[in-house]
Amino acid sequence: VVHEVEERLAKFEFPLGYHAQLLGEAAERRAAQSRLVYASVVAAVVIFMLLQASLRSWRLAALVFLSLPAAMVGGVIAAYLGDGIISLGGLVGFLTVLGIAARNGVLLIHHFLHLEREEGEPFGPELVLRGARERLSPILMTTLATGLALVPLVVTGNIPGQEIEHTMAIIILGGLITSTLLNLFVVPAIYLRLGSLQARSPARATGLGLEPSPL
Incomplete structure (x- = not known):
């Protein structure tokens, strides 16, 4: 609706010194979305740095970080x-999914x-395989607990007063499914592939806290 109004206003000729400007809820929502996009970029950088600090490896941090968009x-x-529209609540939902996926990915790699x-x-x-099996229950419990808490917001529909929460709940539920599959299948496979490419020399094993096996 806002886009259609702007198109019609653009075709209307105002007297010299006058112009039209959309205010109210539409303008506030657009400004909030712009601020949220900038905040998301900053949050992404902070998340990557925290991943590196937690895993103490740029390679493993990149593994978790690059897998997050798939979630x-x-x-x-x-x-x-x-409804096909990503509103302010939808952007918040995407950030929530990113946080859950990052948390599960970090805990999974830490367990490995x-x-x-x-x-x-x-x-x-x-x-x-052992690490993925042992982390299966915690990941599923996190997903189920979060999903069940959001079911009422989805079932009640897009009623007045729940416009933001309804869209957010739908996006989080959809993201929980793919993020769970990502952490249970994709992250372990990529970790195995990246690990197999590393030269695991005795010096490197000692640096990991492992004693080199005697000859």
Whole structure:
């Protein structure tokens, strides 16, 4: 509606010194969306730096960070199947999905590293499969708890007073599905691939907290 009004105003000729300007809720929403986009860019940079500080590896931080956009695919599909409009609530929903996916990804990789460093599990498919199985329940419980809390907002529909929450809930639910699949299948596979490309020399093993095996 706002876009149509702007198009009609652009065709209207005002007297010299006069112009039309849209104010009210539409202008406030547009300004809020612009601020949220800038804040999202800053948040993305901060998330990447926190990932690097947590994992102590630029490579693993890049692995988790670059996999995060795939977690939002479900949110995009859910928004398209809904009203097809990504509002302010939708942007908040995407940020929420990013946070959940980043948290699960970091905990999953930390568990892989724990199995290798602390329990002496040799790097390979067995380590990745064991780590994914042991993190299966926590990831599913996080997804189910968050999803069940949002179901009432989806079921009640886009009623007055819930315009922002309804769109946000739909996008989060869709994003939870893809982020869960991402953390359970994609992240372990990529971690296994990246790990297999690293030269695991005795010096590197010692740096990881592992003792080199005697000859």
